[in-house]
Amino acid sequence: MSFLSNLFRPKSIEPTQQNTVESNAKEKQLLFIKNSLKKLLKEEGYKTTGNKWWKVNEPFFNFIELQNFSWNSRNSVDFCFNFTTGLTSDLKNLNKPTIHDGIPYIRESYFDVTKNNYWSGANGYHIDNTTDLDKFTEHVLNDFKLLILPKFNLLTDEESILRFYSDEFWGPRVKQSLAIGRKNVRIDN
8 A cells, every 4th residue: 555545544443432432631621611611600790702701890890711721731631710800990901801900810719719629729620531520510610609709799899809808918909909090019118
């Protein structure tokens, strides 16, 4: 058989591969986002583009971004969620905000999400080829429904925002930004 005819010859599939339809980690993540996370956040009133969700509560907005890590592969995916709250007057594009439009930059741990089978802390959530997608989805949606959204959705006025972001790092920066009416995270001593 010549090189070219061998190159373009139809590939045969082993019988065991025909009967096994397994999703790799990246496909599982995409299914989770499309079928579960986007649906939940839409029900909560968030708009979306790609892996970014936001809700405007004039004069403030809340923003969530799913961040994938550079070392991800088809078979192993680590990702986290970044959250911010900010002033709508700081939005460069009301229809496409970014994490950098907000004042604080926080992750899941700020909402008391704790380490478990699917969330490791520093590297966020993990999916691999052996991850049970139903259990993963249930767990992450519970993190959102029980820990994240009940707190994040309450950030609609200055008092609730100052109370939530009251730690020693973000507290003064949020307070200063709200006082001057624009994002300013530099604190001069």
